Amino acid sequence: MPDINRILDAVDCELDRSLERLFALLRIASISTDPLHAGECRRAAEWIAADLTDLGFEASVRETGGHPAVIGKHLDGSRHRVLFYGHYDVQPVDPLSLWETAPFEPRITTGRTGTQHIVARGASDDKGQIMTFIEACRAYKIATGTLPIGVTMLIEGEEEMGSKHLPAFVEAHRDELAADVALVCDTGMWDRATPAITLSLRGLVYEEVRVRCADRDLHSGLFGGAARNPIHVLSAILAALHDETGRITLPGFYDGVAELPADVRDEYARLNLTPEGFLGQVGLKVPAGERDRLLIEQISTRPTCDVNGIWGGYAGEGTKTVIPAEASAKVSFRLVGAQDPAKVRDAFHAFVRARIPEDCRVEFISHKGSPAVSVPFDHPKLECARAALADEWGKPAVRIGSGGSIPIIGDFKRVLGLDSLMIGFALEDDRVHSPNEKYDLTSFHKGIRSWVRILHALAQ
Template sequence: MLQNTLARIDRAVSGEALERLFQLIRIPSISADPAYAAACRNAASWCATQLNEIGFEASVRDTIGHPMVVGHYKGAGEGKPHILFYGHYDVQPADPLELWETPPFEPQVSGEGDAAKILGRGSSDDKGQFMTFIESARALMEEEGALPVNVTVLLEGEEESASPSLLPFLKDNVEELKADVAFVCDTSQWDAKTPAIATRLRGLLYEEVFIEGPAYDLHSGHYGSAARNPIHVLTKVLADLRDDEGRIQIPGFYDGVAELTADEKAQWESLGFDPQAFLAEIGLKEPGGEKAYSVLEQIWARPTAEVNGIIGGYTGDGSKTVIPAKASAKVSFRLVGEQEPDKIREAFRAFVAARVPGDCKVTFKSHGGEGAITQPSDSEWVARSLTALTEEWGTEAKLIGMGGSIPIVAQFKRVLGMDTVLVGFALDDDRIHSPNEKYNLTSFHHGIRSWARILSALGA
C-alpha cells in the first residue's frame, strides 16, 4: 500500500501538487504589515479548504491578531498515535523588491532535474515545508482511504512577527490541541541529499532601542560638534556589544551557557562540516563570532548579539546635511542553554543606559523572548522518523542542531506537555527572509514522500 502512495506522489508532485503550492505562494500573507491582513485571512481560508478536501474537520479560528487554522483527523481509530503537526502560512516582507530576480509572489520553477528550484516568497519558509505534510496526507487518503495515525493540524499566521496570538490560543485550547507528540516542519536537512532531525534550537530575544537627542533635526553646519548626534551615541553603544575576540560584553550574558560535552563534540565533528565552504556560499571567508569556538559551535551552541537594523537621519538620494533628533536600532539575541530572556533583556537595557549621555533620552520596545530548548533524541518518535527518512533518501539521517529559533516548540512543552520532533527539508541556501527565496523541487518531492513513510512508520 505504501508503495502505491509513493507512486501517486511521484505522479502529482510536478503537476497538481505543485500548482496547489503555487496557489498558496501567490497569496502575499505578510503578517508584519497591517496592509496585508486580508491576504493573511485569505491564506488561512485556503489552508482550511485544503484540509477539508482531504478529510479533516478544519476551520479558521479568530485570534487577537491573524487567524489560526485548526484541523482534526480522527479516522485512524482508538489505540493509534495522535500527532499534532504545526506550520505557519505567513511570510516575511519581500523588500527590497529591486533585488528579486523574479516577482516574489509569482511562483515558478527554474532549472531542470536535481537543479530545479521553486522560486517565490514562502516557497521554503514555510509554505513549501508544511505543504509537504498536507500533500502527503492527501496522497495517503486518496490511495489508502485513511491516515495511519490521528492528526491535528495547527497553522498560524504570525510566526514571522513574534507570534503574539499563539500563546493565548494554546492556553485557551489546551484540551483540543493536546496530542502524543508534535511534529514541526520548519527546519533544514543536513545537506541536499541527507535528511536530518534537529534536536536543539536557540532561543530568541528581540529588542528595539531608541536614542533621542536635540529637540528637532539640526543643520550640521550650525550645530555640528556642539550638538550631540544620536547616531554617534547609538553606534558607539552597538560597537561596545562585542570585544575584539567576539565575546559579548553585557554583564552576566553568559550565565547559563554550558560548554559542549565530549560526546557532543565528537558527534558534530563526525558530520564532516566544512566551515570554509559554509562561509564561501555567502561570499565570506572569516567567521565573525567568538574566536575560541568553531563555526558549527557558533551557529548551534553559542549565543549571539546581532544588530538587525539601524534607523536615523537622512537616508534618501543625494545629500542633506542634518544632525538627526532621533536614532534607533533593532537588536536580536539568540540564546542557548539556560539563558533567561528576561534577565538578558534587563542586562541589555542597563548596558545601553549606562552608555547614553545625560542630555540624551533612551527608551526601549520589546518584541518578546523565548529560551533555548533541547529535545530528546532517543524517543520512539525520533527513532521511527529517522528510519523512515533514511529509507526515503538512501542516506543515513542525521541528528543536528539549529541556529534558529522556533518559540512554538518551547510552548508546546510548557503549555501542552508535549515533546516535538523537528523534521524539515529546507537548505541553508534557500535564502529565507531574503530576496530570491527558493525551495528545491527535490526537497518538495522527497519531503512529501518522507512524510508518507513517517506517518506509516508511526502507525505501524
C-alpha cells in the same frame, strides 16, 4: 502495519496532482502584512480547510483577532497523536521588478545543473513545506484508507508578521491541540542531500541604550578635551561587551548554557562547515565568535551579542565640528539553553550603568524578550524520526540548532507542554523572502515521502 512501499508508491503516482494542488495554493496572494490582501489571506485559509475536509479531516477556519487560522483533526481514536504546525501567509513581493515572472503565477524551471525548481512567492516559505505533510497524509489515505496515528493540524496566517494573535489562540484551544509531540515544517535541510532535524531555536533580548552628557551639542574647538563625548563613552562600553577571545563579558551571562554532548559535537565536526564556505559567500573569511568553538556552534548553539545600530552627532554632508549631546545604540543578545532573558537584560543594564561617567546619564528602551527553545537530544521521538529520514535520504539526519526563532514553538512548550521536532526540506538557496523564491522539486517530492516514513515510524 501496512506495507510502507505501497504508501510511497501512492506518493509517486500522485505527484502531478500534488503539484496541481500546491500551485492552486501558491496562486493565492496571502500577504499578511498588507491590509489590502486580507481577503486573500482568508481565501488561503478557506482553501486549506476545504482540502483537509476532502481528505477526511474535521477542518474549519477559526477566527483569531487577525488573519484566520485553520484547525484540522483526523483522530480516529488513536492513542498516539501529533500536532503539525505551518503557515499559509507569505512575505510581500517587493521589489516586483526583480521577479523574472509574476510571483503568484507558479511555474517549474530548470536550473543550470538540471535541477527543477518550483518558483513562486511562498514556494518554500511555507506553502510548499506544509503541502509536503498534507500530501503525505493524502498518500496514506489513498493507500490504506486512514492515517496511522492521530493528526491535528494548525495552519496560521500571521507568521510573517510575528504571530501576534496565535499565542492567545493556542491558549484558548489547548484541549483541542493536545498531542504527544509537535511537528514543524518551517526549517531546512543541512545540504541538498542531507536531511536535518532542528532541535533548538535561540531566544532574544533586544535593548536600546542612550547616553547623554552635555545639555546640548557643543563646539569641539571650545569644549574638546574637557567635555565628555557620549559617542566615546558608548563606544567604549560596547567594545567591552566582548573580550579578546570573543566571549561575552556580562557577569553571569553564560549561566544556563550547557555543553553539547560529545557525540553531537563530533557529528558537528564531521560536517566540516568551513569559514571559506560559509563566510566566503559574504566576503569574509575569519570567524569572529568564541575562538574555542566550532563555526557551526558559533552560529547555532552558542549565545551571541551584536550591536545592530549606533548613531549620534552629525552624519550629514560635509563637516560640522560638534561634540554631540547624546549617542544611542541598539544591542541584541541571542540566547541558548536555559539562559533567562530577564537576567541577561538586568546584567546588561548593570554593566552599562557601572561604566557611565559621573556627569553623564543613561536610559534604556527594552523590547520583548524570549527564552531559547530546545528539544533534548535523547527525546524518544527523535531517533524515530532520524531513522525514518535516513531511510529516505540514504544518510543520517543531522541534529542541528538554528540561530533564528519561530516564536510559537515556545508557546507550544509553555502552554501545551509539547516538544517540537522541526523537520523541513528548504535549501539555503531558496531565496526565501526575496524575489524569485523557489522550492526544489526534489524537496517537495522527497519531503512528502519523508513525512510518510515519519508518520509510519511514529505509529510503531
